[in-house]
Amino acid sequence: MIFDLSLIADSIPKMLAGIGITFQLMALSAFLGLILAVILLLMRISGKWYLSWPAQVHIYVFRGTPILVQIFIIYYGFPQFEFIRESIFWPILREPFGCAVVALSLNTGAYVSEILRGGVLGVDRGVLEAGSALGLSARHKFIYLTTPIAARLALPAYSNDFISLMKATSLASTITLMDMTGIARTIVAQTFAPYEIFISLAIIYMVLTWGIQKTFGRIEKYLSRYVKP
């Protein structure tokens, strides 16, 4: 097989034109997903069955199905219903970008809430007992003791999920979005050269992952500054 290096050089700038959409998808979904994750977490650890139950159902459904299927259901499935097309959500769900953000947020929210729960459960009982001894209320203990410690404990697993989310944005290309993967697939369709193009695409994603990894490494170091000698 002849490997066309000039094709790689040509196609990388074209694919980078889609990096904006990839970033927007990633940032927006990560932000909305994190809010959802915190809400789900609070529902789960509330101790009230009518709050904990729906949260567990959401987590089970979105962890139990492939993200591609979720994207297809939201993009192609929902508009089949008249009431969705007439609802206030239609301006969002009409656009492939809106559908992708909704699907990615709901999905990452489910995963991250479990990651956060792991962090909360990992907080040393002794710290909370010390808090009680100082007369802190349950709310204060959660905000000032549990939250910072849990965040630090959950961070390595969260960075993992963040990287997964970044790569999952590529699935948005299946619902007509022209993110980097969408552009790559269109170039392949024109040049019939899948190896060169997809390898270039893989390199771009790897560079992005490296950046995310480094960023989280820094945050981790900052949050752990009082732990290490």
Add this chain to the structure above:
Amino acid sequence: MNFLSLKSLAVGAVALLAVNTASAEVLRVGMECTYAPFNYRTADGELTGYDVDVAKGVAEIIGADLEFVCQQWDGMIPALLANKFDLIVASMSITDARMEKIDFSSPYRDSVGRLIGKVDGDLNLFDDNGDPISANFDGLRVGLERASTYENWFNAKLPGAEIVLYDGSEPLYLDLKNGRVDLIMTNPMKAQLRFLDKEDGSGFAFASPAISEVEYFGVGVGIGLRQGQDELRDRLSAAIRELINNGSMTEYALKIFPFPIHNPEWGTM
């Protein structure tokens, strides 16, 4: 089991293999398997359609056995080049861009495209000569299949239209119906059967004349094969001409459409 019987078993196996290879050449045929009515599966899972009939007809004439491989459209040519199959019989138009990578047999079906939009759209897209009015396409969302000939035509003729690329033809109809795109361009024969004649297609109609400029749409649909197989290509072309001349090609079309969908002149090309 002793050594002798093992040996005779091996001899038997070798003999069997030899018989198998001698019996017939096996050609693997790539197609989408979802592109009704040209290549698709019936409710009981059987492959059928115009492309399938043509492939079988050609195979019978050249004396080959067929093996069908289902492949998504945008990976069709890469898969052929990667030797995943030997022929493309998938309603693929013969275009110059594709000829750079693969060879084609002589054509076996017309290659046309037509726009579909809302019945009451009143978009005033084409003038009396059937030429598109470029300004009226500005800002319109048009759904197309990725890697189709239609995309080249739009890019060249109507750059103002906003192109939305899909991975298959069924999602096109869905999104036209859902109002995500204003127009779609696809094969009119197929769209009539799969969409306009059905309940889903009510309220929609053709919004353009049939467009078949050779520069963009090619001379027609042919069988694709890897380059450097001139002998095979000539056998395929001869078989297609025979199918056209003996009336089989018309017969295949009449199974689905009320009219033949090839040019009879191709039989004498």
